[in-house]
Amino acid sequence: MADIVSPPKDNDPDREGIILLEDDGRKHLWDNPANVKRFLKGFFIICVLLFLLDGLFLAHLVHKHLSFESDTFPLEGWLGFFSIYGFIACALIVLLAKQLRKVVMRSEDYYDK
């Protein structure tokens, strides 16, 4: 649940721009779960297609330019290297960050105490 925005307590000049309105009850794009589903479906289809694009390189339809000189890092040329690396990197970041939270997280007003 979202907590409520705290009322102004200081001379922050940005306060004058705050406008908080009532919900007008209109439905928006992502209020419809079907739209979210459609979006996710499209997204995952693109992912699969991108993965399969590596086939272009395998079939030698497109020459794959490696970043490194030929023998330094052959792994780079393998099927799906960038896809798998991207997936693992992002998952690892989130999972490690969750662990980091256990070590570094304190209450919001930690420095005010």
Added chain:
Amino acid sequence: MISSPHPVIIIFVGALLVGVLRGRLKNIVSVLTPVLGLANLLAISSGMEVSGDDTWRLSVMDLDLVVARFDKLSLVFAYLFHIAAIITSIYSLHVRDNMQRVTGLLYAGSAIGAVLAGDLITLFVFWELLAVTSVFQIWARRTGKATSSGIRYLLLHVSSGLLLLLGAAILYRETDSLAFDEIGLQGLGGWLIFLALGIKCGFPLLHTWLTDSYPEATSVGAVYLCCFTTKTAVYAMARGFPGAEPLLYIGVAMAVFPIFYAVIENDLRRTLAFSMINQIGFMLVGIGLGTAWGINGAVAHAFNDVFFKGLLFMAMGAVLYRTGTMNASQLGGLYKSMPWTTGFSIVGAAAISGFPLLCGFVSKSMIMASTAKEGHLVIWLLLLFAAAGVLKHAGIKIPFFAFFAHDSGIRTREAPANMLVAMAMSAVMCIGIGCFPHLLYRLLPEPWDVAYNPYDTTHIITQFQLLFFAGAAFTFLLLRNIYPPELRSTNLDFDWTWRKGGRLFYRASDVIFNTANEKIHRGVVGVFIGRLNHLSKAAPSRLLVFVMTPLWKAQGFVDEALVEKQRAFYEDARLGAFPIGKAAIIAVILLGLLYIL
């Protein structure tokens, strides 16, 4: 022919005018000033091509100062800062706080002065001006938190200036030159300047001012801060320390460690501050490589960063301005109320992530390519890891948690028109540079040994794969509820050393010095002074009694009578109450003693 004024003068005069003018005229001047400055700069640079001399000199007290140098490296940053000043001026048109408007322009002018400085003294002057003018962007928030954060900010930045001055003095003694060219890490002077620049670059452990102050600045202030200070530092690094090996490792550390913090950070502008460190990390790696591609990549990335990071800060500033909060835990669903801001933030987010056809792609990839070209495999893998992280924490997190995610129920209005115009300008820059990278590449300082082409089929495909699959991982974790929820919290960082450590130091000093002070006070004022007072009264009296006693004994006073006599005389002596006869006798005796001695 009328000679052009120094670019800084135009901006500073404009800033003063903004200070005294009111209403519409003030707004016109504040936007026109950097436009005029840019026109002036273009006139100067085309004049340079004719004359061939690219420095302006000024002699001050036997020092030959190069107050302006217009070579490719300084010009590209000077153009950048003028464009950034135009955009930030438009973004801040609604601000009524005069202090912030004036210092904002002064700040931009200081940054321009710093990148044009051709010697270390001029650099130092603008370096300190940069610190002093920028802190008002934080203090303008006028909250207690902002005030103390600004003081911490100022402490680090003034230290940076002092280190720069000290390093310059040492270099001057050694080389008899104040020129600000390649310095290198040979002597102590070089290292001190390296450290001075490092503070402003946000080196690990010295980075705390970034994540501390950006979230405390005003909605407009953070936009100003993200445009100038760190970019000036990156410029100075590229000028003074190209190819310095430590930068490779420092840069990689900066590219990697903030990612983790950015994931768990609740304040979206602090997330962006971490992202800023991460982007500067990429730039420093490019500078550390020292190759044409590396330096050009770093400069191009600094150039683009002002637009995509500026755009994200502007979008978040608009959200803060409208809703009063920056906490991801309180935001969400704002696409319903702020569709334009949402759109612009998505452009900025996609650009920073490095999607093809946007500006991040054409500069970050140059740094990646040059790292691979030099054969640094581990650094390349870590940068690739960081690139996936950028998508995660800046590309997805910022727009997703502010504008989509769960609906927070906050309904507001779209950002003010001037903010939207500024965001649109940045978005146009992001797309324009992304689609026509050669326009930017032409401005880059290093001559190309081999021209760099970002739009290689392999590169486009692999980049899309990296980004989409990183996005897929995020989506997967979110759908599976593995993704950590946004929580209101403070995450400990090296900041602790300054903030708690500083307080600890304060308390320790309080205990040690105040206790010592109190003890000494009691000793000196309470005891010693009293004793001294007593002694200064009693000692002469006792001396007199001592002198008189043989006389009294001769007169036949003994035992109690003698003691009584001594006591009475002592009292008289102490109070200074002698009959005239006694006083005369004592005076005679003392004079006699004096004569004998």
